[in-house]
Amino acid sequence: MNTHTAPTMSSATIGAAGEMLAGRPKITAKNVNVYYGEKQALFDVSVNIPEKSVTSFIGPSGCGKSTFLRCFNRMNDTIPTCRVTGDIEIDNADIYERGLDVVQLRARVGMVFQKPNPFPKSIYDNIAYGPRIHGLARSKTDLDQIVESSLKKAGLFEEVKDRLHESGTGLSGGQQQRLCIARAIAVGPEVILMDEPCSALDPIATARIEELIDHLKENFTIIIVTHSMQQAARVSQRTAFFHLGVLVEEGVTQMIFTNPRDRRTQDYITGRFG
Amino acid sequence: MSITSTLTDGRVAGRAADSEFVRRLKRRRTNETVFICLGLAATSIGLIALAALMIDLAASGYPRLTADFFTNFPSRRAGQAGILSAWVGSLLVISVTAFIGVPLGVAAGIYLEEYAPKNIWTNIIEINVSNLAGVPSIVFGLLALGLFVYGFGTGRSIFTAGLTLALLILPIIIVATREAIRAVPWSLREAAYGVGATKWQVTQDHVLPAAVPGVLTGVIIGISRALGETAPLVTIGALSFIAFLPPSPVSADFPFISFAWLFEGFTVLPIQAFNWVSRPGDDFQSNAAAAGLVLMAITLVLNGVAIYFRYRLRKKLQW
Numbered sequence A: 001m002n003t004h005t006a007p008t009m010s011s012a013t014i015g016a017a018g019e020m021l022a023g024r025p026k027i028t029a030k031n032v033n034v035y036y037g038e039k040q041a042l043f044d045v046s047v048n049i050p051e052k053s054v055t056s057f058i059g060p061s062g063c064g065k066s067t068f069l070r071c072f073n074r075m076n077d078t079i080p081t082c083r084v085t086g087d088i089e090i091d092n093a094d095i096y097e098r099g100l101d102v103v104q105l106r107a108r109v110g111m112v113f114q115k116p117n118p119f120p121k122s123i124y125d126n127i128a129y130g131p132r133i134h135g136l137a138r139s140k141t142d143l144d145q146i147v148e149s150s151l152k153k154a155g156l157f158e159e160v161k162d163r164l165h166e167s168g169t170g171l172s173g174g175q176q177q178r179l180c181i182a183r184a185i186a187v188g189p190e191v192i193l194m195d196e197p198c199s200a201l202d203p204i205a206t207a208r209i210e211e212l213i214d215h216l217k218e219n220f221t222i223i224i225v226t227h228s229m230q231q232a233a234r235v236s237q238r239t240a241f242f243h244l245g246v247l248v249e250e251g252v253t254q255m256i257f258t259n260p261r262d263r264r265t266q267d268y269i270t271g272r273f274g
Numbered sequence B: 001m002s003i004t005s006t007l008t009d010g011r012v013a014g015r016a017a018d019s020e021f022v023r024r025l026k027r028r029r030t031n032e033t034v035f036i037c038l039g040l041a042a043t044s045i046g047l048i049a050l051a052a053l054m055i056d057l058a059a060s061g062y063p064r065l066t067a068d069f070f071t072n073f074p075s076r077r078a079g080q081a082g083i084l085s086a087w088v089g090s091l092l093v094i095s096v097t098a099f100i101g102v103p104l105g106v107a108a109g110i111y112l113e114e115y116a117p118k119n120i121w122t123n124i125i126e127i128n129v130s131n132l133a134g135v136p137s138i139v140f141g142l143l144a145l146g147l148f149v150y151g152f153g154t155g156r157s158i159f160t161a162g163l164t165l166a167l168l169i170l171p172i173i174i175v176a177t178r179e180a181i182r183a184v185p186w187s188l189r190e191a192a193y194g195v196g197a198t199k200w201q202v203t204q205d206h207v208l209p210a211a212v213p214g215v216l217t218g219v220i221i222g223i224s225r226a227l228g229e230t231a232p233l234v235t236i237g238a239l240s241f242i243a244f245l246p247p248s249p250v251s252a253d254f255p256f257i258s259f260a261w262l263f264e265g266f267t268v269l270p271i272q273a274f275n276w277v278s279r280p281g282d283d284f285q286s287n288a289a290a291a292g293l294v295l296m297a298i299t300l301v302l303n304g305v306a307i308y309f310r311y312r313l314r315k316k317l318q319w
């Protein structure tokens, strides 16, 4: 399925694509079903997510994008009624295996939420929290280092370097979202899940985040849920289209948008429903 | 003039011509005024009653508030009687109550809200806890008399009294803790889970700090209630005339701390006041009023401290 990844990519991304061993899958999901109580939200979803690239999930509201995304860091475990079946592997290791520590998984698979949700603590503590609980810093200088580099990677350092000890909730919406990205990065994850990270942001803040995502894919495997097809087209290498809990079509972003195989995909991207 | 103003003018003109709209608008305004008046009346009735009470107490009790009043033991002669044993007793009992009731209540609240599975049993427990908050305090006194005094043999002591009042305020604190925890936004927990916090870390580092102000409100209500309780303490056998202090909790000799005071007899301010009220003669009535004033002052001070902490914590939260 991934063999035709590289040739169809735009010239800017060919370099990165070449490095990813022709789309070596970071995550593979097989026959994933998700239920909320009696109600089934996802039906037999199977997909490969290539390493160090951006994959976007699109589809009409309520089709199960967030539900699927939250399977990858087992965030669905926090919802008592939610049940997941099927196989999801990261680096060929089953993440739903008995005895697997979700804490460790979530340190490897970071998440950025739709609504910016910084902790009601200082900017510094927002970022330092993850490294602290995981014991990633051996000293105060170590921690300072992690905070600074995470903020830099999230493109926020210059704006906040003079007020690291002021509240994270005092930042603008776009800054808060970058703070949340920095917070996710600080733990040193391999995968970053983003659930509509720009839906609460204005176009300028959105552009900054998109730029950032483009930059981050050099080091991280990124999955982004988005309602904006322009955004999917701009930032992602691969796109998956969901409809009513079913993965309708998945492939190279350009192909999905210019030459979709399925009628439902076509209707959606041309704005006939959704 | 711009298009907008024309539009607005047109709309306003249209509305003004609509007599039905104008009539309704008048009625809406009248309703509002009526409600404001009612609310004001309700508030002032409460405030006036409180003020009258305070003034009455102060008028009768204030002249008795001398230094001697605080340092004298009760006496047969009203002029020499004081509240030393009563205020010391109140403070000691309330310390025991807070020391036992608050951690237990908060822990139970956390468990019920965050950890307990949501099923029929926890529902039953929830309903029972809420009901307990409304059980008459004398019932707690009877329970304590049977269980602590006779069952465990803790005696008619400060310890038993503290324990009894702790039971009494437990449901209040549990309910307040649960409400406070429930008010913490889910997104905050998700944020913490998202970076790999364990459930306890989420609770300890994020949910509890955000819930503390609400918990403190419950503590304030509970402690205030416990301070004024008389019935359960009379039931377990509080003394009404006591002319000695319990042994000091700190001493000059090793091990410096002593818990002997826990098992001494005691009285508390409301019991002392009640005792004086039931005596003939204006002098004792004045003593009762003065004791009432002191009780109110202690309640206010304790609440003030809690409110101050709540304010500080809220500020630190940086929402």
Ligand SMILES: Nc1ncnc2c1ncn2[C@@H]1O[C@H](COP(=O)(O)OP(=O)(O)OP(=O)(O)O)[C@@H](O)[C@H]1O
Pocket: A036, A041, A059, A060, A061, A062, A063, A064, A065, A066, A067, A068, A079, A081
């Ligand atoms: N906590 C929950 N309990 C019960 N049902 C849920 C829960 N969360 C989601 N669902 C249901 O699962 C289905 C998929 O929801 P999901 O949030 O994954 O959709 P989505 O594609 O992310 O939608 P949107 O674009 O609006 O965010 C929906 O029908 C929704 O009602």
Ligand SMILES: [Mg+2]
Pocket: A065, A066, A067, A195, A225
């Ligand atoms: Mg969603």
